[in-house]
Amino acid sequence: MISLExxxxxxxxxxxxxxxxxxxxxxxxxxxxxxxxxxSGSGKSTLMNIIGCLDKPTKGRYFLxxxxxxxxxxxxxxxxxxxxxxxxxxQFHLLPRLTALKNVELPMIYKGIGxxxxxxxxxxxxxxxxxxDRMDHLPNALSGGQKQRVAIARAIVNEPKLILADEPTGALxxxxxxxxxxxxxxxxxxxxxxxxxxxxxxxxxxxxxxIMLRDGEIVTGEQYSGGLG
Amino acid sequence: xxxxxxxxxxxxxxFAHKLxxxxxxxxxxxxxxxxxxxxxxxxxxxxxxxxxxVGSGNAIEVFYxxxxxxxxxxxxxxxxPAFTEDDIRILEQIPEVKTVVASxxxxxxxxxxxxxxxxxxxxxxxxxxxxxxxxxxxxxKFSASDFISGNRVALISQSLKEELFENDSPIGKVVRIGTxxxxxxxxxxxxxGIFSLNTKDIYVPFNTWKMITGKDHITQITLQAxxxxxxxxxxxxxxxxxNAFHNTEDSYQVLNSESLAEVIGQIxxxxxxxxxxxxGVSLFVGGIGVMNIMLVSVxxxxxxxxxRMALGATRMQILTQFLIEATILTLIxxxxxxxxxxxxxxxxxxxxxxxxxxxxxxxxxxVLFSTAIGITFGLLPANKASKLDPIExxxxx
Ligand SMILES: Nc1ncnc2c1ncn2[C@@H]1O[C@H](COP(=O)(O)OP(=O)(O)OP(=O)(O)O)[C@@H](O)[C@H]1O
Ligand SMILES: [Mg+2]
Numbered sequence: 218m219i220s221l222e223x224x225x226x227x228x229x230x231x232x233x234x235x236x237x238x239x240x241x242x243x244x245x246x247x248x249x250x251x252x253x254x255x256x257s258g259s260g261k262s263t264l265m266n267i268i269g270c271l272d273k274p275t276k277g278r279y280f281l282x283x284x285x286x287x288x289x290x291x292x293x294x295x296x297x298x299x300x301x302x303x304x305x306x307x308q309f310h311l312l313p314r315l316t317a318l319k320n321v322e323l324p325m326i327y328k329g330i331g332x333x334x335x336x337x338x339x340x341x342x343x344x345x346x347x348x349x350d351r352m353d354h355l356p357n358a359l360s361g362g363q364k365q366r367v368a369i370a371r372a373i374v375n376e377p378k379l380i381l382a383d384e385p386t387g388a389l390x391x392x393x394x395x396x397x398x399x400x401x402x403x404x405x406x407x408x409x410x411x412x413x414x415x416x417x418x419x420x421x422x423x424x425x426x427x428i429m430l431r432d433g434e435i436v437t438g439e440q441y442s443g444g445l446g
Numbered sequence: 447x448x449x450x451x452x453x454x455x456x457x458x459x460x461f462a463h464k465l466x467x468x469x470x471x472x473x474x475x476x477x478x479x480x481x482x483x484x485x486x487x488x489x490x491x492x493x494x495x496x497x498x499x500v501g502s503g504n505a506i507e508v509f510y511x512x513x514x515x516x517x518x519x520x521x522x523x524x525x526x527p528a529f530t531e532d533d534i535r536i537l538e539q540i541p542e543v544k545t546v547v548a549s550x551x552x553x554x555x556x557x558x559x560x561x562x563x564x565x566x567x568x569x570x571x572x573x574x575x576x577x578x579x580x581x582x583x584x585x586x587k588f589s590a591s592d593f594i595s596g597n598r599v600a601l602i603s604q605s606l607k608e609e610l611f612e613n614d615s616p617i618g619k620v621v622r623i624g625t626x627x628x629x630x631x632x633x634x635x636x637x638x639g640i641f642s643l644n645t646k647d648i649y650v651p652f653n654t655w656k657m658i659t660g661k662d663h664i665t666q667i668t669l670q671a672x673x674x675x676x677x678x679x680x681x682x683x684x685x686x687x688x689n690a691f692h693n694t695e696d697s698y699q700v701l702n703s704e705s706l707a708e709v710i711g712q713i714x715x716x717x718x719x720x721x722x723x724x725x726g727v728s729l730f731v732g733g734i735g736v737m738n739i740m741l742v743s744v745x746x747x748x749x750x751x752x753x754r755m756a757l758g759a760t761r762m763q764i765l766t767q768f769l770i771e772a773t774i775l776t777l778i779x780x781x782x783x784x785x786x787x788x789x790x791x792x793x794x795x796x797x798x799x800x801x802x803x804x805x806x807x808x809x810x811x812x813v814l815f816s817t818a819i820g821i822t823f824g825l826l827p828a829n830k831a832s833k834l835d836p837i838e839x840x841x842x843x
Pocket of ligand 2: 261262
């Protein structure tokens with residue numbers, strides 16, 4: 218499903234050129250549950266942003282479902298983000314003035330789905346996340362775990378094949394983290410490909426495969442084989 | 447994403463900052479209001495002026511303006527009487543002419559029991575009241591026999607009455623014009639409209655005027671055409687006949703009331719345009735205010751923009767969102783401004799006593815203009831919003 222070939226991302230800071238990602242090759246099959254780990258600053262978020270079509274690589278090719286999206290223009294990338302990818306962020310990134318329901322409706326607005334269908338599907342997604350009695354709450358009136366579940370509902374509402382979660386449990390306690398990861402597992406069981414960035418081994422333990430990044434390079438791409446530091 | 451969704455979205459974010467939205471709108475309200483007021487007052491004033499000039503209508507002014515050669519040949523020509531009674535007879539024979547209104551005026555002092563006033567003595571013929579809209583406040587008008595036999599009767603204007611009689615009734619009193627006695631039979635109403643002058647006038651029948659002054663020339667001739675359609679023909683014929691009779695080239699000329707009104711219309715329109723453009727400056731300033739606030743709004747909502755982009759909003763959709771917000775802001779401001787301007791213009795018109803004219807064109811232009819302001823001044827902030835980098839925007843605190 219995802220095929221990265223020689224992906225390099227460089228930033229020019231002053232006169233210096235910094236390679237944040239160095240010649241990354243990565244293949245993710247459809248239906249996989251992958252965790253990306255690594256020290257802070259190793260390029261995990263940068264890699265996720267490129268996979269999520271929010272960012273473009275400096276060099277290399279990115280095939281999503283066999284299509285070379287590194288050649289895509291802005292509008293096409295927006296469509297890919299809208300329909301093929303669901304994002305979940307550490308800071309939840311809900312719009313504060315919209316209710317849970319309206320937040321979940323957002324991706325469908327940009328997809329051009331009609332009002333009635335939008336509402337039905339948003340309600341269904343929230344129900345799936347166990348939030349049937351929180352639909353009309355503003356984000357401020359929700360706990361961290363609830364916010365993240367709204368964000369996941371929003372990520373899945375357009376039925377993307379790929380969910381990208383950058384430290385989704387970073388702001389949550391252990392127990393809530395577990396329940397959030399269980400939701401991801403369930404989505405994975407239903408066939409959605411999931412990539413999670415995390416620092417926590419307990420979170421990574423939900424994945425079937427762990428990729429270690431260090432200084433912009435993949436160190437291991439082996440099957441999960443126990444605890445990591 | 448549909449248009450109505452965009453509009454809903456714009457309203458909800460404008461509602462989220464009510465005070466700010468209202469203050470921003472205020473600039474547009476004042477700008478549009480000012481333009482509407484100026485245009486409405488201009489058009490109302492123009493209409494009032496025109497109706498005063500055109501009067502009861504179909505009037506043609508005849509005047510004598512000798513050519514250069516004639517002046518050189520006879521330098522005294524301008525002091526000589528302009529028209530004679532023969533001229534009136536000629537003009538009366540033109541089929542398109544309904545009536546010939548003639549008057550002669552001279553300056554005389556009028557006295558009553560030691561009170562004395564310098565006034566204009568106007569000798570008029572019977573048709574005079576057909577064209578000039580003069581109402582009698584008390585007393586009565588001249589009768590037909592007053593005109594024919596030159597009875598010593600007079601009508602006086604309000605200001606002359608006040609000067610000579612103060613609060614007493616002048617009816618039936620005998621005043622002296624120079625040394626000649628005449629009886630006051632009526633007082634004219636104060637002329638309406640703010641452009642009328644309160645002059646001290648005393649009107650007598652033309653034959654009476656001849657007796658009093660010992661002159662027989664006519665200083666002013668106004669024709670009334672049979673109908674509006676022949677007003678030009680009547681005027682042309684009148685000028686041609688008079689020039690033929692006096693054997694002159696182009697010394698007798700006519701000016702019909704419509705073309706005079708047209709000239710005055712042009713002047714008021716130019717003035718309206720000038721003052722309107724000054725008012726337009728405030729609209730421009732209001733537009734800059736909108737731009738300012740929208741720029742602030744874009745910065746404040748950087749994260750929102752990043753989130754929307756991550757969820758699949760295209761740059762075009764972000765641009766549209768902010769553009770519509772700015773446009774709704776100015777459009778609502780513009781509509782309020784139209785009502786505001788309308789109200790003020792109506793009050794001014796009521797005080798000045800002329801028609802309050804808000805044409806639908808002004809309203810349409812007001813709406814289009816405020817929309818255009820929104821789009822113009824919203825473009826820069828909207829463009830800025832759409833050019834944001836999604837990753838940096840998501841990171842924005
Ligand atoms: N716009 C930028 N300009 C310059 N350097 C950047 C920019 N964005 C990211 N970097 C650098 O790229 C490197 C990788 O950043 P990234 O956010 O991908 O790290 P990360 O692995 O997600 O770290 P963390 O675990 O702390 O989230 C960092 O050293 C960062 O300073
Ligand atoms: Mg990161």
